[in-house]
Amino acid sequence: MADLKAGVNQLFLREEELRTGMELLFYAYREFTAEPDEILAEIGFGRAHHRVIYFVGRYPKITVSELLAILKITKQSLSRVLGELVRQGFIDQQTGARDRRQRLLELTGKGVELERQLSETQRQRIARAYRMAGAEAVEGFRKVMMGMLDDEDRAKFTPPAPARLATKR
Amino acid sequence: MADLKAGVNQLFLREEELRTGMELLFYAYREFTAEPDEILAEIGFGRAHHRVIYFVGRYPKITVSELLAILKITKQSLSRVLGELVRQGFIDQQTGARDRRQRLLELTGKGVELERQLSETQRQRIARAYRMAGAEAVEGFRKVMMGMLDDEDRAKFTPPAPARLATKR
DNA sequence: GCTTTTAGGTCAGCCATGTTGACGCGGTTG
DNA sequence: CAACCGCGTCAACATGGCTGACCTAAAAGC
Numbered sequence: 133m134a135d136l137k138a139g140v141n142q143l144f145l146r147e148e149e150l151r152t153g154m155e156l157l158f159y160a161y162r163e164f165t166a167e168p169d170e171i172l173a174e175i176g177f178g179r180a181h182h183r184v185i186y187f188v189g190r191y192p193k194i195t196v197s198e199l200l201a202i203l204k205i206t207k208q209s210l211s212r213v214l215g216e217l218v219r220q221g222f223i224d225q226q227t228g229a230r231d232r233r234q235r236l237l238e239l240t241g242k243g244v245e246l247e248r249q250l251s252e253t254q255r256q257r258i259a260r261a262y263r264m265a266g267a268e269a270v271e272g273f274r275k276v277m278m279g280m281l282d283d284e285d286r287a288k289f290t291p292p293a294p295a296r297l298a299t300k301r
Numbered sequence: 302m303a304d305l306k307a308g309v310n311q312l313f314l315r316e317e318e319l320r321t322g323m324e325l326l327f328y329a330y331r332e333f334t335a336e337p338d339e340i341l342a343e344i345g346f347g348r349a350h351h352r353v354i355y356f357v358g359r360y361p362k363i364t365v366s367e368l369l370a371i372l373k374i375t376k377q378s379l380s381r382v383l384g385e386l387v388r389q390g391f392i393d394q395q396t397g398a399r400d401r402r403q404r405l406l407e408l409t410g411k412g413v414e415l416e417r418q419l420s421e422t423q424r425q426r427i428a429r430a431y432r433m434a435g436a437e438a439v440e441g442f443r444k445v446m447m448g449m450l451d452d453e454d455r456a457k458f459t460p461p462a463p464a465r466l467a468t469k470r
Numbered sequence: 471g472c473t474t475t476t477a478g479g480t481c482a483g484c485c486a487t488g489t490t491g492a493c494g495c496g497g498t499t500g
Numbered sequence: 501c502a503a504c505c506g507c508g509t510c511a512a513c514a515t516g517g518c519t520g521a522c523c524t525a526a527a528a529g530c
Contacts, residue, residue: 272441279430
């Protein structure tokens with residue numbers, strides 16, 4: 133009887149624990165994107181533009197197909213926002229040297245500035261959370277988050293050389 | 302000189318650390334929603350329907366305004382998906398006893414079944430991540446995630462009585 | 471008891487961002 | 501030189517946000 137009760141209770145706790153995880157992800161993601169979204173709205177951009185700017189800043193000289201592989205959207209969807217960013221001078225395209233079909237993407241000065249501005253609040257939010265939680269908690273956070281990813285995405289974090297560096301350019 | 306170098310290196314690590322946090326959130330959220338999205342697409346629903354079903358399941362007899370406060374969308378947006386869910390028999394509305402203007406929302410059997418099906422993959426994903434990372438890591442994960450929230454959302458987790466229980470019904 | 475506020479719904483239209491499908495151009499490669 | 505590939509583009513559609521206007525019925529305030 134006591135055993136049964138303990139079992140039930142454990143199941144309940146587990147259920148609660150899992151729900152907590154789901155909700156933390158939902159709320160955190162929403163608040164994480166809220167502030168940049170406001171800035172973006174002012175200049176007529178959306179979250180999609182932020183993602184492109186972020187990853188182009190993260191991986192300078194990234195090709196369009198590499199970017200597509202990261203974002204996992206169609207090239208038509210990417211094209212819309214990328215085109216605007218290029219036309220408005222936030223991103224530069226240069227023809228690949230080795231393969232002249234490729235467009236290597238890079239932030240302009242203006243692009244770097246916007247990226248910095250957009251990500252600043254997010255960086256602060258994370259930095260605050262890390263500081264409040266402590267180094268050990270951060271390690272746990274990373275472990276759990278990694279565990280949520282599929283192998284493909286997990287690979288982007290583990291190796292000394294991220295996937296793209298293994299790709300011929 | 303050594304000090305300077307250490308400082309620079311620490312800054313770099315910090316920058317990398319923060320970027321890692323941002324990206325973990327991006328990838329994890331995307332994969333977290335991918336599987337339910339597929340199921341939803343088959344029955345002509347979208348992610349918005351899932352959110353409504355989830356929170357109605359989580360808080361049976363929740364009112365429309367409480368739901369709006371959680372989701373932080375407009376009532377017109379909610380109305381669209383909630384209406385479909387009610388008409389198709391996934392959610393029941395009953396008039397509030399104390400306040401007859403209120404519609405208390407509840408999942409039907411059909412709704413419970415769909416909720417279970419949708420959340421199952423997410424539960425598994427989280428359970429897997431928790432299991433792989435260990436109890437201590439989970440505690441760290443929770444701490445960091447909580448630190449990312451604004452006070453308002455954080456309050457939903459901390460108290461023995463969630464905000465809605467303090468609300469008169 | 472009358473007025474105001476509140477809970478909820480509805481119509482209409484706009485926007486951002488995702489999708490599919492088809493097609494074109496130029497560069498690379500077997 | 502043919503086939504494939506990287507990239508771009510046109511067109512059409514769906515989802516899910518948004519604003520603004522307007523409605524009913526119930527509750528609350530005076």
